[in-house]
Amino acid sequence: MNQDTADRHRIARVTATPLNVEARFDLPGFARDASLSLVLVEVETQGGLVGHGLTAITEEEIVAAAVNEVAGPALIGEDALAHEKLWDRLYWLLSPRGQTGYASHAMAAIDLALWDIKGKALNQPVWRLLGAARPRVPVYVTFGFASMDRDQLASAAKHWAGQGNARLKMVVGHHAQQRRDEPRPVLDVLREDLQRVRAVRDAVGPEPLIYLDANCSLDPYNARWLAERVAELNIGFFEEPIAENDPRQLALLRSQVRVPLAAGQNEGLLHRFRGLVEAQAVDVLQPNVAIGGGYTQCLRAAGLAAAFNQPIANGGAWTHHNMHFHAGIANGGLVEYHHLAVLVTERIFGALPRPEAGWITLPEAPGLGFSPDPAAVRELARVPTSRGKGKA
Structure with missing residues (x-):
């Protein structure tokens, strides 16, 4: 040069x-x-x-x-x-x-x-620079949020399944531990969660996988209570069931239940991923390039996972940045198509690739293949920020 x-x-x-x-x-x-x-x-x-x-x-x-x-x-x-x-x-x-x-x-x-x-x-395109392992990636759709009632969850699940998406994720736990002062007994929340998961299963039939995400909101006892009861409902994995992604408690929970466990989207540095792997804490490791140090850091996490034959997947949303990562590396896995996060990014970047029959095809344009609309960013920047990190 x-x-x-x-x-x-x-x-x-x-x-x-x-x-x-x-x-x-x-x-x-x-x-x-x-x-x-x-x-x-x-x-x-x-x-x-x-x-x-x-x-x-x-x-x-x-x-x-x-x-x-x-x-x-x-x-x-x-x-x-x-x-x-x-x-x-x-x-x-x-x-x-x-x-x-x-x-x-x-x-x-x-x-x-x-x-x-x-x-x-x-x-x-970035995915080619990262290794060009595959030109498209499989996705799961995060569709089910706390603001939906059972009927709305069932309707939304049928909508996404009807578009050929056989992997569907919904939230559970609803920050029950964090909000104990409301008061809102955790087991009451989880009893309703169990009925919500059953409503989704009834709506989509036996074949589609249902993924659950507790967003680090439960203690080991309550995480086990729910995991034991949803095991019969064909669960793909149970994401972040325990507060702080505690490796010791996750490993214990993994030894006690039949539902696969996943975690890692909020881990920032490699030693945190190492701790999860060494403890045999999860079935699926979830580095997220928009949270855990970018592509440079997540490539290291992917290498660590490969060395231990540990599957990886995207958790924590931001589909169109993480899709480059999972398309680039040989051990790439599922990418999360988080409905709300996609709606938000499309307000910034315009139209973005959408799944077809459960897969997203990677762009061939240089770089990420999309750029923000400067006018949209200027307009959005004028809106006062909220203390809430996301409401759905």
Whole structure:
């Protein structure tokens, strides 16, 4: 690479924008406004290439401040294509003692933007740069949210199954442990959850797999109570059943129930994935590129999983960033088509690839293959942000 080309790839600007984006569900039997908060990161090189990344499931204002005031300024003048060097620099800047949390979210969003730039610089889609293992990926559809009653869940499940999606996910637990002061007895919540899962199974018949997600909202006793009772309902996996993804408790639960367990979407650094693998805590490991340090970090998690013959899948949404990861690597797995998150990203990026008969075909355009609409971002940035990280 000559000096002129190298200079063109040097980082000139890093900008993070916190957004709270509203979207409207419009399904048979269910229509409702909802929202999700996220951070959009834009990186521009001296030569004018622009890459975009995002992160979510966090305090968007804090992560945006970390990017704008700490991480971004540290990258000015650096080679945007040197993703390993820059990831390591951000690690020692933001997480020098192995902390996860806000730092990992900031690193993830920046890393996605750098890979977007790399794809544009090399005129290749990101999934090809990551290894080009397959041109399409299987998806499961996250359709079932707390705001739906049993009939609405059943109707939504039939809608998605009728479009050829044989893998369907719904939330359970509903932050029951977090909201014990309401008061709302956890077992009361789970008894209703059991009926909700049965309503979905009755609606779609015996064949489609149903996936459950407790969002780290249960203690071991209550997670086991529910897992034992849904085991007969053909469950694909039970995601994040226990608070804090406690590896010891997850391993114990896994030894006690027949339902496969999954976790990892919120883990920011490799040692957290190592802990889950060493404890034999889960059946499916779930690195998420928009949360766990970007492609650079998740490639390491995927390598760790491969070394232990551990299946991986996407959890935590952001389909169109994670699809590149799972299409790129040989041990890629299921990608989550989270209905609300897709509605939100389409408000920012416009139309995005949608599943056909349970599969999404990867784009051939350079980089991620999609870019935000500047006018839409300006408009969304004017909306005051909410403290809620997502309501459905």
